[in-house]
Amino acid sequence: MTNIASSSGTFDIGGDLPVVRLGYGTMQLPGEGVWGPPKDHDTAVAVLRRTVELGITFFDTADSYGPETAEQLLKDALHPYADDVVIATKSGLTRQGPGVWTPLGYPPYLRQQCELSLRRLGVDTIDLYQLHRIDEAYPLEDQVGEFKALQDEGKIRHIGLSEVTVDQIKAAREVADIATVQNLYNLGNRSAEDVLDYCEAEGIGFIPWFPLATGQLSKEDGPLADASRDHGATPSQLALAWLLRRSPVMLPIPGTSSLDHLESNTEAAGIELTDEEYEKLSSSVD
Numbered sequence: 096m097t098n099i100a101s102s103s104g105t106f107d108i109g110g111d112l113p114v115v116r117l118g119y120g121t122m123q124l125p126g127e128g129v130w131g132p133p134k135d136h137d138t139a140v141a142v143l144r145r146t147v148e149l150g151i152t153f154f155d156t157a158d159s160y161g162p163e164t165a166e167q168l169l170k171d172a173l174h175p176y177a178d179d180v181v182i183a184t185k186s187g188l189t190r191q192g193p194g195v196w197t198p199l200g201y202p203p204y205l206r207q208q209c210e211l212s213l214r215r216l217g218v219d220t221i222d223l224y225q226l227h228r229i230d231e232a233y234p235l236e237d238q239v240g241e242f243k244a245l246q247d248e249g250k251i252r253h254i255g256l257s258e259v260t261v262d263q264i265k266a267a268r269e270v271a272d273i274a275t276v277q278n279l280y281n282l283g284n285r286s287a288e289d290v291l292d293y294c295e296a297e298g299i300g301f302i303p304w305f306p307l308a309t310g311q312l313s314k315e316d317g318p319l320a321d322a323s324r325d326h327g328a329t330p331s332q333l334a335l336a337w338l339l340r341r342s343p344v345m346l347p348i349p350g351t352s353s354l355d356h357l358e359s360n361t362e363a364a365g366i367e368l369t370d371e372e373y374e375k376l377s378s379s380v381d
């Protein structure tokens with residue numbers, strides 16, 4: 096089973112940075128509450144190395160995952176990076192303990208975090224740098240403006256946003272080109288439908304976080320149990336195949352700390368849903 100992810104097709108981030116659409120999210124790698132080192136460092140490294148063998152080229156991470164742990168693991172496992180590996184990291188959320196996330200959009204802090212991510216990842220330019228949250232304590236223009244300055248200096252290639260409304264994307268686009276948007280979206284939670292439609296119309300990559308609803312959609316006895324039996328695929332595979340089918344700008348980044356789950360989830364890239372299956376899934380879970 097090699098290069099299976101490529102069956103999901105490619106998308107050009109910012110019009111010039113190709114990624115295989117089915118990617119991988121690193122948030123499950125650090126310890127409990129996305130805090131501290133992984134349960135087992137070697138397994139985390141093995142999972143990351145297997146992603147590449149499976150043809151995955153797009154990795155989502157953040158300075159706050161651990162914090163620092165997920166970026167460090169990417170470097171431990173994959174550096175020097177293959178030419179087609181694209182790493183998307185983020186700044187804008189600080190950490191005070193397990194499960195605690197506090198926005199901070201003070202522009203000099205965002206710049207500091209970019210510098211530290213460059214160092215941790217071992218790169219000269221971050222492929223895609225995402226503002227994890229817009230911090231209402233600072234003007235949006237100043238936060239996106241700092242990203243634009245970093246881009247002009249060659250420290251980041253493309254700019255992305257996370258958890259934003261269509262109006263916020265439009266406001267950010269007054270300041271800089273926005274290549275991607277990362278919002279909560281999955282078969283069971285489609286509250287960002289308007290954002291997805293806007294992204295599709297504008298050729299902006301849409302990265303759905305919680306593509307498996309943190310595992311709720313993966314359960315054998317969960318909402319996809321019947322469809323899973325009918326198709327002969329796992330619930331996770333169907334949830335991911337549905338996302339890939341939903342829009343050509345969709346870039347799912349399922350997270351897992353398990354080699355078995357990684358291998359099984361990646362097979363979703365090759366699953367073709369019939370129109371009837373797609374419609375049935377669309378109306379069965381929402």
Ligand SMILES: NC(=O)c1ccc[n+]([C@@H]2O[C@H](COP(=O)([O-])OP(=O)(O)OC[C@H]3O[C@@H](n4cnc5c(N)ncnc54)[C@H](OP(=O)(O)O)[C@@H]3O)[C@@H](O)[C@H]2O)c1
Nearest residue numbers: 120121122304305306307308309310313349350351352356
């Ligand atoms: N922008 C944001 O604010 C934001 C917020 C949250 C997440 N994210 C990004 O989105 C990525 C995806 O989100 P996520 O990882 O939290 O959630 P997810 O992909 O929806 O689900 C991951 C959970 O599902 C389980 N799982 C995965 N495959 C499975 C399978 N085949 N069978 C059973 N269980 C399975 C995992 O457990 P195992 O480890 O046991 O497989 C894990 O608990 C993150 O890694 C992160 O990069 C971004």
